[in-house]
Amino acid sequence: MIEFFFDCSSPWTYLAFHNIQPLAKELGAEIVWRPILVGGIFNTVNPSVYAQRETPVPLKARYMKKDLADWSRSAGLAIKMPPTVFPVNSVKAMRGCIWLGKDMVPFATAVFETYWGGDMDISQDAVLAEICRKGRCRRAEVLCRHLRAGNQGPAQGQHGRGRGTRWLRLTDDLRGQDRHVLWQRPPAADPRGARTQQGECGLMVRAVVCRELGAPETLRLEEFPSRAVKPGEVRVAIRAAGLNFPDVLMAAGEYQLKPELPFTPGMEAAGDVTEVGAEASGVSVGDKVIVKMRHGAFTDEAVVTPSQLTPMPSTFDYAEAATYLAGHGTAYHALIDRGRVMPGEVLLVHGAGGGVGLAAVEIGKMLGATVIATASSDEKLAIAKSRGADHLVRYDREPFRDAVKRITDGRGADVVFDPVGGEVFENSMRCIAWGARLLVIGFTGGIGSAKTNLLLIKGASVLGVRAGEAVRKNPTLGEVRLKALLQWAEEGKLRPNISHRLPLQDYAKAMRLLIDRKAIGRVALVMD
Numbered sequence: 001m002i003e004f005f006f007d008c009s010s011p012w013t014y015l016a017f018h019n020i021q022p023l024a025k026e027l028g029a030e031i032v033w034r035p036i037l038v039g040g041i042f043n044t045v046n047p048s049v050y051a052q053r054e055t056p057v058p059l060k061a062r063y064m065k066k067d068l069a070d071w072s073r074s075a076g077l078a079i080k081m082p083p084t085v086f087p088v089n090s091v092k093a094m095r096g097c098i099w100l101g102k103d104m105v106p107f108a109t110a111v112f113e114t115y116w117g118g119d120m121d122i123s124q125d126a127v128l129a130e131i132c133r134k135g136r137c138r139r140a141e142v143l144c145r146h147l148r149a150g151n152q153g154p155a156q157g158q159h160g161r162g163r164g165t166r167w168l169r170l171t172d173d174l175r176g177q178d179r180h181v182l183w184q185r186p187p188a189a190d191p192r193g194a195r196t197q198q199g200e201c202g203l204m205v206r207a208v209v210c211r212e213l214g215a216p217e218t219l220r221l222e223e224f225p226s227r228a229v230k231p232g233e234v235r236v237a238i239r240a241a242g243l244n245f246p247d248v249l250m251a252a253g254e255y256q257l258k259p260e261l262p263f264t265p266g267m268e269a270a271g272d273v274t275e276v277g278a279e280a281s282g283v284s285v286g287d288k289v290i291v292k293m294r295h296g297a298f299t300d301e302a303v304v305t306p307s308q309l310t311p312m313p314s315t316f317d318y319a320e321a322a323t324y325l326a327g328h329g330t331a332y333h334a335l336i337d338r339g340r341v342m343p344g345e346v347l348l349v350h351g352a353g354g355g356v357g358l359a360a361v362e363i364g365k366m367l368g369a370t371v372i373a374t375a376s377s378d379e380k381l382a383i384a385k386s387r388g389a390d391h392l393v394r395y396d397r398e399p400f401r402d403a404v405k406r407i408t409d410g411r412g413a414d415v416v417f418d419p420v421g422g423e424v425f426e427n428s429m430r431c432i433a434w435g436a437r438l439l440v441i442g443f444t445g446g447i448g449s450a451k452t453n454l455l456l457i458k459g460a461s462v463l464g465v466r467a468g469e470a471v472r473k474n475p476t477l478g479e480v481r482l483k484a485l486l487q488w489a490e491e492g493k494l495r496p497n498i499s500h501r502l503p504l505q506d507y508a509k510a511m512r513l514l515i516d517r518k519a520i521g522r523v524a525l526v527m528d
Helices: 013-027 038-045 065-075 088-103 105-117 125-136 140-147 245-252 318-322 325-338 355-366 378-386 400-407 422-428 452-458 467-473 475-490 504-515
Strands: 002-007 031-036 167-171 178-182 204-209 220-225 234-242 268-276 288-292 301-304 309-311 346-349 370-375 391-394 413-418 432-440 461-464 498-503 522-526
Touching: 204 504, 220 504, 234 288, 234 318, 245 504, 268 318, 288 318, 309 475, 318 498, 318 522, 325 355, 325 413, 325 432, 325 467, 325 475, 346 355, 346 400, 355 370, 355 378, 355 413, 370 378, 370 400, 378 391, 391 400, 400 422, 413 422, 422 432, 432 452, 467 475, 498 504, 504 522
Parallel strands: 002 031, 346 370, 346 413, 370 391, 413 432, 432 461, 498 522
Antiparallel strands: 167 178, 204 220, 234 268, 234 301, 234 522, 268 288, 288 309
16 A cells, blocks of 8 residues: 655646556555645745745635635545645636546646746636636636636635544654644445445535434535446536425425435536446536436535436526526426416416516416516515516505406406415415416415315316426426426526525525525525
């Protein structure tokens, strides 16, 4: 066994990985990678390293938690550091190398040549972007956007020593430089079911884990080894995940789907394909994709099958892509497959300030319906109006059943889109037209009771809407729906309204926004 100590703050170290790892495999040698945090400590103790250069690279007095977490996961270690100083060039270039994975060789080589050969300041986004534009990186557009993290002002990092991390301080002869060697912490049980194998890269992946059913605050953010990709599978670096009310219900044990504990919530995400296993077809490394799941999206990384992936619309960012298909797919299935809305009909949309409600407003208007939107605040109704609602009703100012009769001259609504349930559903039966279709989307406001006499008198139908289950029963429905949704997105006709974008660690706060009905449209967890 060979213990290989490496400087984890230098981007060209990863260029050495590319050559050393295959050589070790060829020689039958086992390598144990031991990171040493030489960059920050060396530059603190020896500032002359940069001062002696003609164009000194400015030091960065605060490194981002995200970068440190990336280094930790890439090394397969739980790295925690006391405050120190890092050069900004190492941070940004390192982010590029980690993100590119197997495709980082041209980028790392170009960075090396630019830094040492061209004596240029690679802390600048413009310099890194120029490296990409010269064709040194085939994923230039994505990489340039990924690198734009923004410069940070001077401040001291505040990262303590986490539990489970063992420290060993060694002193070498490099001008008193201290090297901190970190030992790997034992991995926790994987929430994805059976114990997974650690991938070759040793990546540590964060995931929101439900180990006991309950409120969002009972969930935990944990780290696990990245598992190897099997034949027919694809690895996706998740950049954003969308929240849906079923995620809240599932974590509480109140949803029809009840995964075995522990599990990770989250039904939809978006990111970049970073690895394609043997026998997996139709997808390539670097593809921007939407990931469809029944649960498991609240994580840094997902290993899925190609059938779970859909190309991202070019008009969307990651958060928009991660909040599109579930909400708009449900609205599509409800209004087109189940409700069969026709031009000129009156569509009553409850919860129009929510994600699926706003999607129904948009699609209903596209179908030529007259849309009556109901919501609990002027702010929510303003967004609904901007998405095409013809009439606005605030629940607390006028009973919506009276408003619908007033707007329709007593005729009533032809189609009711109801994700709320409870009394809202029951009162909806009292403002419908002959032959009306009441679409039951959900029950965020409780379980409603159907008055059969009212349904009989109006010749009305109550239709349950389960967009996901409908596709599992009839895949052709899903193909038609997906084609239409992607086309409308590319044409700029549909776009999710995201009121809140929060980091992954704020998952409980994000879920509370849905519970407390403070979101307008969608809420997204972002990983960068």
